[in-house]
Amino acid sequence: MAKRKAEDAFNATGQSTDITLPDAPSAATTDPTPPGGQAQAQQQQARKRKAPDAVGGGGKGQAAPSELETVELHGVTYKVQPEGLANILLPDRPEGENSEVFYNYIQQFNRDLTMAVTRGFGDILAAERKAAASSRRKRRGGLNHKRKAKCHASDDPAALTTTTAADGQAVEQVYEQVDDAVEFQIETIMEDVDSGMADADAEDQPKPRFAVLDALSATGLRALRYAKELPFVTHVTANDMSYSAVESITRNIAYNSVAHLVHPNHDNAIGHMYRTAYPAYLPAPTADNPHRVKKPTESNKYHVIDLDPYGTAAPFLDAAVQALEDGGLLSATCTDAAIFASTSYPEKTFATYGGLPAKGDFSHESGLRMVLMSVATVAAKYGLYVEPLLSLSIDYYCRVFVRVRRGPESVKKLASKSAVVMNCDAGCGAWKVQEMGTLRERVAKAGGRSVYKYGVAQAVESGVCEFCECRMHVAGPMWADAIHSAEFVRHLLSNVLGREIVSGYDTVGRITGMLKLALAEVAPPPSLLPPEEDTTTITTDTTTTTTTTTTTTTTAITTAATTGGRGRGAISTAAADCEAENTAI
Template sequence: MSMDLNDYTIIKEGEAEILMHAKNEVFYNKTQVNNRDMSIAVLRTFISKRKQEHEAFLSKRTKPAPKVSENNGSVGDVEEKPNELDMKIEKSNGECEGPEEKSQEETCSTSEEPIKTEGKVRGELKPPRVLEALSASGLRALRYAREVEGVSQVVALDNDKGAVEACQRNIKFNGSVACSKVESHLADARVYMLTHPKEFDVVDLDPYGSPSVFLDSAVQSVVDGGMLMCTATDMAVLCGGNGEVCYSKYGSYPLRGKYCHEMALRILLACIESHANRYKRYIVPVLSVQMDFYVRVFVRIYSSASAMKNTPLKLSYVYQCTGCDSFHLQPIGRTVSKNTSVRYLPGFAPVVPQGCSDCGKKFNMGGPIWSAPIHDQEWVTSIVADVKSMKDRYPAYDRISAVLTTISEELPDVPLFLSLHNLCATLKCTSPSAVIFRSAVINAGYRISGTHVNPLGLKSDAPMDVIWDIMRCWVKNHPVKAQPADQPGSVILAKEPVLQANFARAVASLSKAQAKKVARFLPNPERHWGPKLRAGRQITSKHISLLGEEAVNGCLNHQESEHEAKRQKTEKTEDANASES
């Protein structure tokens, strides 16, 4: 293959370098450095956790097996930690036997090679294999191979010939480690994943827009206890711009609340769980991030027909009041325990009356969303520690450490959040400072935290009537102008508070970020920091849902002004030609 290096520029990110053709035919988005850095951090932690789990498994196997307790996994419950008991023995045909069929003592990970010693299975942990299913230039695959210790192989796929050629060129350009670990194939990722079931310890999906068409095959390609990393950039769809499109792609209705970005994460998780369930599998989220213009989730996948029964306990519909900011979760399922047996039943409904008990207006219903925890805080702590211990190996260190630290401070068992600004907008009152509001919530006996998706968002386990009582007490000291009686704010304020709010500053009222004076939300490093189109396509008004109105208008204006400049130039030339002739 002959190539003129002058046609290329070299792009370096982390330890990988890629050759970018002057015509830029293959997709590359610099802004996704945050996404790639975050994924490298999670991959490093995955490898070390997997090793610890394996060691614990080997040492426990010599002891008597503990009893497995059923966890109903309902909202507010701490997520069941799958351990070695969840891992299955691989049958000769590659299928997993469920816990009903195998004794707990015999279980082990499918990514291990089962070796029989003295009638017992001994597992040897194989180094992890990664599938980058939608790889474009291969930058991400190359970074995994070159930067993450312990990765044995990265398979990079793309269905675009130009992308695969670029990827193969880039593998060579990155030297011997890359050549020995990374392989690139021209393939439809869906077909490849379906024909490689339970083969990869990590599957990474980073599509244009929605990952929905890849999920069914991706959940089947991950080994038991392995990880699926998945990006979705179709935020307009996931955030309620086109509710019906979201329903058709993800099986959930989005709502347009301030919490819509967190809801997007929870819709994606619910969708992955639903695909996993089709194959007697279930997910355990370890980290769920909304950054820049996309959401990205990191979930482990396990097989267990019995654990799968808990899925309805981890999903809820959301009732969002159309008049005020109140929202309520409606769990899909519940359990009833009697002695040692557990019965699985549909959730009690409805959790709300026909009209909002705060303002009297109707509810919109969204979901179902994943309402169990979206992060594993123990994982988050390990990831943060790992990132901080090798700052200079993360080009996007400032950004990812800020996001991860904010995530580590989120209340893990409180889905969605309130916006103090919205509460005040409903009542048309001045806003208490976040510290004062947090204090009132804490003094009333509830918990409150920030959220990484919105600097003004507040997560709290206080019920909506307590929140409104706090605001009623605030308004008593900060009166508002009279409003028409039928306004939601007027209806709320017409009621006397049951709770007398105490606004005295509570010790824990400062967010940890404020207390440590650390920036948690960093501005974008440059203009047009956003998603990119498919390689080789021109931006038009059709791309608003992918890129956002501002970026598209900016680009169209730019295209128009370029077009206008060209037109003027042509006219001038024509005029000049005319006057010359």
């Protein structure tokens, strides 16, 4: 009895504390599922006990495997497993018999989060395309204005044939005016398509290209959800190297009636991405040069590449960053937390991610930063830089969402965004950040243009802890800049989670909690905000107080993030603090 009362008190305390944001979505009215993978493990056990009311985080949809709907195709019986708006067919096998292609229930949170993040990314990409089209129209405004005047503001080429001929050049003038009018009409139509007009005429125009690659598709569930839940997607490639997986993908595509959007592909994922980045030249022989070839003019690169392997995603990163469109989204999962977030196998960690793991309360954050550093260093070799949108450590894996852009100037800043951490893991737990490079910005007097000064960071004085004189161990190099985008996370909380499809996800409660946690890591502490902007409140069961003081905590990350005030996490905050000490170099 005492144990149950203690558990009830603990649960009541956990449910009574909440961080209320002014832009939180109103659609998520259901109570969130318990945090972490424990809830999903409990639900999976309930599924095995054939208890459908315990499935799905709120008992609102998915039945236990034995109670799933069954269909028969070509004499074979399949169970229909729903998730989101998609349904996949699972072979009706006896209990305990394994299959090469299966439904991974524990990764449902990963898939739901991916759909929400990709929807938010699609919103941003559409806005960027609209702004680019508007900029193009402004640049061509003068030319179009002259053509309008030349054509007498007429869009009908036939009306121009009434032009009177005063001399022998009249016919040539008429043809010239007709050509200008037709060209003007074509440009107007293309501008309307680029800008994505919202009126009825634009409904007949094809959607702008938005291609997604599910590189390791297995059953094709992610690819199906991309096609059915994201309205702006125009092409999805569901790739897998396993022939049985491709058979399952093809079967599920037909069952979901999305053959016009999802295309199965039986190939090695790395090879497919390299061939996408560097397509084969087409034969174009001539009499003078029989070996002449030409490069395809149409780009087949992807706007989103989803990597969800068994283990690390490191072997796929080099090909993935090259197969992305400029500004594309790379979504990568690494399930080897025992490697990147533990000091049990430091040799394996360095071989896989190019860095050493950290031991301590921030081991998972340092693992996340090493994964981001792997992506950044791979991309930098090709003149690409990364912008982390969201980076989460979840259960036994991590999930990172980064935009990959082309920019030689930004690539030069990579050294100043890299750091090594000196950690007193055997003593008092103190740690110190060693920057790899320095970056100082100076605004030129003429024109106000920013000029950057790059340098080498100052070395740490000693390998002994200054507080307890114990030995300090090295972790990294790792990403020392922001691991989330505050604007993007706010967009997800305010505009994405409240939408009809997303709000119906079984894991929307946990997604909301994780996003609020991420926003708390990158948003400035309320004590550093002006009074009119300090709107963050902590709600308890008795009082509601405004957060104005720093709370003492044993977690190094939370302490550094709260006291640092730069909203970039513990390691990046400490790295910024060290920059002032290195200015003398």
